[in-house]
Amino acid sequence: MEHDSEQLSSGTADWLPADFDGSPIAAFAIDLAHTVVRWNKACESMTGMxxxxxxxxxNHWQPYYVQPQKVLADxxxxxxxxxxxxxxxxxxFRSVPLVPGAYEVEDFFPHLGESGRWIAFSAAPLRDGQGRIVGAVxxxxxxxxxxxxxxSLHAAQVRVERFAGKRSEMLAQASGHAGNQQGDSATSLEKGMSAETIRASNDMPATADTAAVPVQGGLSSKTDASTTPALSAFFDGSPVPAFAIDANHVVTHWxxxxxxxxxxAASxxxxxxxxxxxFYPKERPVLADLxxxxxxxxxxxxxxxxxFRRSPIIPGAxxxxxFFPNMGESGRWLFFSAAPLRDASGRVIGAIETLQDVTKRKLAERDLHKVQxxxxxxxxxxxxxxxxxxxTLEDDIRRREEAEAELLRRNAELTDLNKKLSMAQEQLMQSEKLASIGQLAAGVAHEINNPIGYIFSNxxxxxxxxxxxxxxxxAYEEVEHLIDDEATLARLKSLRERVEFDYLKGDLPYLMEESREGLIRVRKIVQDLKDFSRVDSHLQxxxxxxxxxIDSTLNIVNNEIKYKADVIKEYGVLPEIECLPSQINQVVxxxxxNAAQAIGEERGRIVIRTxxxxxxxxxxxxxxxxxxxxxxxxxxxxPFYTTKPVGKGTGLGLSLSYGIVQKHQGHIDVRSEVGRGSTFRVVLPVRHAAA
Known part of the structure; x- marks a missing residue:
């Protein structure tokens, strides 16, 4: 029978992997009705919702837009x-290379953060086994x-090109002052000589304006007194990793x-x-070189x-x-932007390149593909x-049409049997879990007990x-005054002060006593673990x-109750009873x-009577x-009934306790009053009567 796609989409949340909510990548999922079915923790952190x-x-549009509108997933x-x-x-806007049918979009949202944020969205459809779309992530x-x-790269390009224009004016001035040696000077400039060299050859004094004119129209690391600090400050103060090269492919800024x-290092x-x-193991041009x-x-x-692609912002960039596998622990993805630097006549005199670590974004794309x-x-x-x-439903309907009355009777029997089977299965699973926990606890206790023994001895x-x-x-201290050598006495006094000898003498006994108390507490916890697990009994x-x-169990769950309630013991005189100790400990x-969880914000009281x-x-x-x-x-x-919030309880604790007590041929009585508290009495026979 063909299933309804609307019915299929209603379970989208159940198909998401278990680590969806814990993913460090902000993500959400919607179903066919454009209803949000998951909104993970990282998404909460990014959007504040x-x-x-x-x-x-x-309402998945709300964190980004003022008015309702479709987002990329829609x-x-x-x-x-x-x-x-x-x-x-x-x-x-572009398609995602790794994920068929997925797209990426970048947009600016002025109301996110203090000064707005640029956000890159990636969205992909979710399809069922027949290729039909059932949702989107x-x-x-x-x-x-x-x-x-x-x-920053664009600003740097504009700034350096202005500087290059100023240098061109300086070259023109230098050429004008050369007089009769103008032709020789121009030839010298083309061969790589500076204006200062030209002036020296013509016996002309170098001035502040021409003392460091760039070579061959390229980007020099030296400029006039006003430009050099500004350009260097711009580069060094920028939070964006960047470097610049001149026309000869020589690095001028880093x-x-x-x-x-x-x-x-820049040096x-x-x-x-x-x-x-x-970046590379062998020499090859970077983007700025090209x-x-x-x-x-x-x-x-x-x-x-x-x-690669052309920059949509910077002409010619x-x-x-x-990916660079030799960078960092597991390699890095880097995003490069490179732009030409031109002089006043439009000639390329160098290039500036900025870097950005986009490893997180690439991992997000990979995670999106994996999630899809x-x-x-x-x-x-x-x-x-x-x-x-x-x-199965069609078969049931056909059989019901053939013999409806008989099927109703059998259905009732099967429902009752299924309920008992489910309860028995849950109890069996819980028993196996308890046995595993008991084995683990006993193993840990045994392993800890050995080193604790020789620690006590040592x-x-x-x-x-x-x-x-x-x-x-x-004894040494008593005869110290008999030493005649002043230098030795001074060294002993200095050593005593440095190690705080008088303080150590008084503090060491206290440290040893506190350590002994700690070891005794560890030994007590280990013994309680062994008593609680009773693994050696093999359910005999x-x-x-x-x-x-009771005491062993209270010690085990102490962390669960010590911040919420005071436990008061009112023990009577009890004989030993024939039981399965680990299961009775589980009931306790x-x-x-349950008693601790029933207590509200104020500190409460739990009384245990026997x-x-x-x-x-x-x-x-x-x-x-x-x-x-x-x-x-x-x-x-x-079974499965609980008054706790979703995710806080399974509803099996009292059900399993009831089953254990019944197995021991006992019963549980309950008294409770809203706002006053509850009392549970577990009654057990002293001797177990074999069934």
Missing amino acids: AADKIVGTG FVMLDRPADVAEAFAGFR QTMHDITETRLAEE NQACERTIGV RMIGTRNQWAP IVSGAVEEMVESYYHGK FEAED VDLEHLVAKRTAQLAQANR FGALEQYLSGLLEMLE WQWADVHQG MNMVV GSDGSHVWIEFEDNGCGMTKETMSRIFD
């Missing part, structure tokens, strides 16, 4: 690429730093941000042609293999992305399950050694001390934890918590 305010609504789910392109025309990545880097990001780079070295050489159009594809694949596998699995359920010896050592030091009925089991733990009437013993747990209504009391032992 809690999941419980968004999930179940169609368009992607329509599976109409032309509509997506039209809706986001004018934005940085969208991730968000903050690219504000990347955009700031591009703007700012502090570049030093921090790449890990190479090693400036004046060299080694700008490739931090721009300076004028061969960027012809050569960029051979070096960047489709991972290019952008590229590449995982989700589609889950959808296919759920589709098959739904198809199987539909076939600790006693250490106390004796320290006592003897202190006694010896006191045996005689056990109920009070000892469930009762105490008593015996000869053939039976009873354990009573009384709390002053919120209490229960009669309706709640009638259902507290039902």
Whole structure:
């Protein structure tokens, strides 16, 4: 039977992987009705909007827009690429190479953060096993730093080109002053000589305006007194990693941000042609080199293999992305932007290149692809399950038409049997879990017990050694005044003050006593773990001390209750009983934890009483918590029934406790009053009667 796609989309949230909420990538998912089904923690952090305010609504546009409008995930789910392109025309819009049917868009949101944020969205459709779209997932990545880097690059290009224009004027002035040697000076400039050299050859004094004119129209690291500090301050003060090269491909600037990001000092780079070295194992041109050489159009594809594009902001600039496995612990993805630097006549005199670490964004794309694949596998699995359920339902309907009355009777029997089976299965799973926990606890206790033993032994010896050592030091101290050598006395006094000898003598006994108390506490916890687990019993009925089991269990769950309630013990005289000790300990733990969870914000009280009437013993747990209504009391032992918030309880604690007590041929009595608290009394026979 063909399943309804609307019915399929309603379970989208169940198909998402378990680590969706814990992913460091901000993400949300919507179903076919454009309703948000998941809004993870990272998304809450980026947008400032809690999941419980968004999930179940169609308000996923609110963190980004003032008026309701479709976001990228809404368009992607329509599976109409032309509509997506039209809706986001004018934005940085492209398809995601790794994910079929997915797109990326960049946009600026002025109301996010203090000064607004640039956000990159990636959205992909979710499909079932037959390829039908059943929802969409969208991730968000903050690219504000990347955009700031591009703007910084553009500003740097404008600034340096202005500087180049000023240098051209200086060259013209230098040429004008050369007089009769004008031709020789021009020839010298073309050969790489500075204006200062020309003036020296003509016996003309160098002035402040011409003392450091750049070579061959290239970008020099020296300029006039007003330009040099400004340009250097601009480069070094910029938070964006950047470097510049001249027309000869020589590095002229390598700012502090570049030093921090790449890990190479400017002193090693400036004046060299080694700008490739931090990035590649062999010499090859970087993006700035291609721009300076004028061969960027012809050569960029051979070096960047489709991972480049023209800058939409800066004329003549290019952008590229590449992965560098030798950078960082696991390699890095870097985003490059390189732009030409021109003089007043428009000639390229150098290039500036900025860097941006985009590893997080690339990981987000990879995670998006992984999420899509995982989700589609889950959808296919759920589709098959739904198809199987539909076939089963058709068979049931056909059989019901043939013999409706008989099927109703059998259905009632099967329902009752299924309920008992589910309860038995849950109890079995819990028993196996308890057995595993018991084995683990006993193993840990055994492993800890051995080192604790020899620590105790060594600790006693250490106390004796320290006592003897202190006694010896006191003897030395008594004859110290007999030393005649002043230098020795002064050195001993200095040493005593440096190690605070008098303080150590008084403090060491206290330290040893506190350490002994700590070791005793550790030994007590280990023993309680062994008593609580009772792994060596192998679920054999045996005689056990109920009070000892209660005390061991309280020590185990102490962290759960010590901040919420005071535990008051009112023990009576009890005989040992024949039981399964680990299961009785489990009942005690469930009762105490439930009592602690029933207590509100103010500190409460839990009273544990015991008593015996000869053939039976009873354990009573009384709390002053919120209490229960009669309706709640009638259902507290039902499997999976809980009054706790979603995710805070399974509803199996009291149900399993009830089953354990019944297995011991006992019973549980309950008294409760809303606002006053509850009392649970567990009654157990002293001797187990075999069934």
